Amino acid sequence: MARFALLVLTAVAMFGQANHDLGYDDIPMLPGLPFHVHDPKRPHPPVVTPAAQAGGAPSDAIVLFDGKDLSEWQSGKSNWKVASGYLEVAPGAGDLVTKQKFGDVQLHVEWAAPLEIRGNSQNRGNSGIYLQGRYEVQVLDSYQNPTYADGQAGALYGQWPPLANATRKPGEWQSYDIVFEAPKFEAGKLVRPAYATVFLNGVLLHSHKELMGPTVHRQLAKYTAHPAEDSLVLQDHQQPVRYRNIWIRRLRGYDQPEK
Numbered sequence: 001m002a003r004f005a006l007l008v009l010t011a012v013a014m015f016g017q018a019n020h021d022l023g024y025d026d027i028p029m030l031p032g033l034p035f036h037v038h039d040p041k042r043p044h045p046p047v048v049t050p051a052a053q054a055g056g057a058p059s060d061a062i063v064l065f066d067g068k069d070l071s072e073w074q075s076g077k078s079n080w081k082v083a084s085g086y087l088e089v090a091p092g093a094g095d096l097v098t099k100q101k102f103g104d105v106q107l108h109v110e111w112a113a114p115l116e117i118r119g120n121s122q123n124r125g126n127s128g129i130y131l132q133g134r135y136e137v138q139v140l141d142s143y144q145n146p147t148y149a150d151g152q153a154g155a156l157y158g159q160w161p162p163l164a165n166a167t168r169k170p171g172e173w174q175s176y177d178i179v180f181e182a183p184k185f186e187a188g189k190l191v192r193p194a195y196a197t198v199f200l201n202g203v204l205l206h207s208h209k210e211l212m213g214p215t216v217h218r219q220l221a222k223y224t225a226h227p228a229e230d231s232l233v234l235q236d237h238q239q240p241v242r243y244r245n246i247w248i249r250r251l252r253g254y255d256q257p258e259k
């Protein structure tokens with residue numbers, strides 16, 4: 001005990017006020033923020049344990065599909081096939097809808113266009129990831145399959161073509177990493193549009209891109225007020241696209257000012 005007290009006293013004597021491991025409070029304030037540069041009182045972010053392997057779900061993610069079952073999805077579409085660790089669109093069965101509803105999220109989805117090439121343009125390997133059931137990040141076999149630019153894989157459908165065509169061949173697994181910032185409405189009026197950041201196979205397709213409104217076909221998109229949270233939807237576009245390893249993180253308060 002005495003030895004411990006001596007150690008503490010020595011540490012205080014050595015470092016005292018000069019121990020800056022956790023910051024400094026004698027440096028100018030950051031403009032518009034209640035903190036000094038390197039402020040020791042600035043809140044630390046929560047610890048999130050990353051997955052052991054790239055693409056795996058971190059500790060705070062909600063796993064929506066782990067290759068086994070559709071327990072996170074609404075019933076009634078059970079004819080979507082689950083086999084060998086993947087999920088396959090059952091053509092004509094209808095869209096697959098999550099039970100949980102989401103606002104601002106980070107989403108990881110892996111998908112593969114059918115190995116057997118059938119159809120052209122929008123009729124080849126078409127599916128889609130609908131954030132809040134409304135805002136589509138297009139899934140399409142865009143490997144040597146010309147279509148309109150704002151409809152190819154990774155397009156914010158009908159609005160923004162991706163910055164690159166980074167699609168792999170049909171049958172090969174591909175990954176989307178998406179950050180979606182939900183639109184904000186007050187008293188039925190839009191006060192902040194939706195934004196999407198999208199990577200396909202690690203290649204940037206959209207960086208904080210402003211959405212014009214919910215996805216529509218052969219029309220101009222426009223916002224109408226909707227709930228702050230809604231389901232994630234996978235599109236049945238009549239083609240047997242496969243999915244696996246789907247996880248999502250809720251991003252709460254990331255855009256709120258620090259206090």
Ligand code: MG
Pocket residue numbers: 126127128136138139235237
């Ligand atoms: Mg689609």
